[in-house]
Amino acid sequence: NRRIVLASRPVGAPTSDNFRLETLAKPEPKQGEVLLRTIYLSLDPYMRGRMSDAKSYAEPVALGEVMIGGTVCQVEVSNHPDFAVGEWVLAYNVGWQSYAVSGAEGLLKLGANPSHPSYALGVMGMPGFTAYMGLLDIGAPKAGETIVVAAATGPVGATVGQIGKLKGARVVGIAGGADKCRHAVEVLGFDACIDHKSANFAAELAAACPDGIDVYFENVGGAVFDAVIPLLNTNARIPVCGLISQYNATELPAGPDRLSLLMGLILTKRIKVQGFIIFDDYGHRYGEFEQDMSQWLAEGKIQYREQIEQGLENAPEQLIGLLEGKNFGKLVIQVNQP
Ligand code: NDP
Numbered sequence: 001n002r003r004i005v006l007a008s009r010p011v012g013a014p015t016s017d018n019f020r021l022e023t024l025a026k027p028e029p030k031q032g033e034v035l036l037r038t039i040y041l042s043l044d045p046y047m048r049g050r051m052s053d054a055k056s057y058a059e060p061v062a063l064g065e066v067m068i069g070g071t072v073c074q075v076e077v078s079n080h081p082d083f084a085v086g087e088w089v090l091a092y093n094v095g096w097q098s099y100a101v102s103g104a105e106g107l108l109k110l111g112a113n114p115s116h117p118s119y120a121l122g123v124m125g126m127p128g129f130t131a132y133m134g135l136l137d138i139g140a141p142k143a144g145e146t147i148v149v150a151a152a153t154g155p156v157g158a159t160v161g162q163i164g165k166l167k168g169a170r171v172v173g174i175a176g177g178a179d180k181c182r183h184a185v186e187v188l189g190f191d192a193c194i195d196h197k198s199a200n201f202a203a204e205l206a207a208a209c210p211d212g213i214d215v216y217f218e219n220v221g222g223a224v225f226d227a228v229i230p231l232l233n234t235n236a237r238i239p240v241c242g243l244i245s246q247y248n249a250t251e252l253p254a255g256p257d258r259l260s261l262l263m264g265l266i267l268t269k270r271i272k273v274q275g276f277i278i279f280d281d282y283g284h285r286y287g288e289f290e291q292d293m294s295q296w297l298a299e300g301k302i303q304y305r306e307q308i309e310q311g312l313e314n315a316p317e318q319l320i321g322l323l324e325g326k327n328f329g330k331l332v333i334q335v336n337q338p
Contacts, residue, residue, distance in 0.1 A: 003097030042121035131159035143168030305329030
């Protein structure tokens with residue numbers, strides 16, 4: 001059994017020294033337990049937060065503990081009457097390791113032969129659910145309105161934009177680089193996508209939003225939000241989902257304090273800004289998402305791109321890259337072959 005533990009807490013961007021690969025004996029399940037073989041490990045931006053011991057909505061990973069993460073596993077040995085050998089499950093108690101023992105609690109059954117098992121980590125799982133609830137419940141877009149979303153080719157952003165199109169909105173993506181922007185328009189069907197690395201980013205975003213912005217789905221913060229602020233319409237809604245440009249920051253950005261300017265704008269334009277933590281706030285509504293999203297996928301209305309990398313040992317480097325925008329699509333590590 002191989003596992004990756006948190007060796008030290010990062011200051012700024014994580015480095016490979018913050019992780020340690022360990023090899024142990026394969027664990028043995030007791031009565032009422034199963035041995036899970038990890039097939040896919042999800043890498044997600046929130047993992048940076050769990051590496052830090054700053055106070056947050058969730059407990060940090062302890063030093064020496066296995067890194068947290070969602071996994072799609074197969075049952076290799078079953079000592080539990082409800083689980084058959086070979087069956088697929090979604091687990092949040094396995095994390096960055098190739099095998100783990102689990103009780104039945106916390107395992108979500110995915111069936112004997114799911115057509116796309118890894119989708120449970122992305123479009124049919126936590127990121128897709130985040131996009132669905134944040135956009136529809138907080139953003140509440142109306143047909144003809146303009147939605148802007150950054151990290152536009154990632155699992156959250158890509159889903160936000162496509163649901164926005166299904167609801168009749170004009171959707172403008174923001175992504176890092178020409179390939180990602182082309183993908184957002186040509187494959188995901190966004191109306192436009194602007195490269196945040198462009199020297200004229202703010203002007204290009206303004207040109208792509210001639211009627212202003214009604215819903216800004218906040219994934220990144222920082223310079224992107226700066227460019228969005230002057231374009232916000234009266235009664236705009238801002239679901240605050242993530243602030244990835246700040247996750248590695250060790251201090252506040254340089255420059256004048258613009259908080260009072262922003263608060264003034266929120267007041268005079270009656271802008272709604274609302275943060276959310278997906279399972280804490282919306283866990284009880286998972287069924288609605290599951291029903292709509294399976295139907296949209298079956299009808300070909302939602303496109304989904306994954307980046308599947310091989311080998312547990314490569315997870316640290318891939319997570320470090322994710323925080324710098326190196327991934328293109330939902331980042332997944334293939335830990336074992338099915
Ligand atoms: P992605 O796969 O989209 O990966 C993150 C992307 O963020 C990168 O690929 C990069 O895309 C972009 N990015 C990184 N740094 C910057 C930067 N400095 N400026 C602008 N963009 C940057 O991630 P997810 O779709 O999984 O997650 C998107 C957001 O949603 C994250 O902020 C995450 O924390 C949040 N989230 C929140 C949840 C909640 O419950 N509130 C639940 C799930 C996710 P590019 O190259 O295009 O810039």
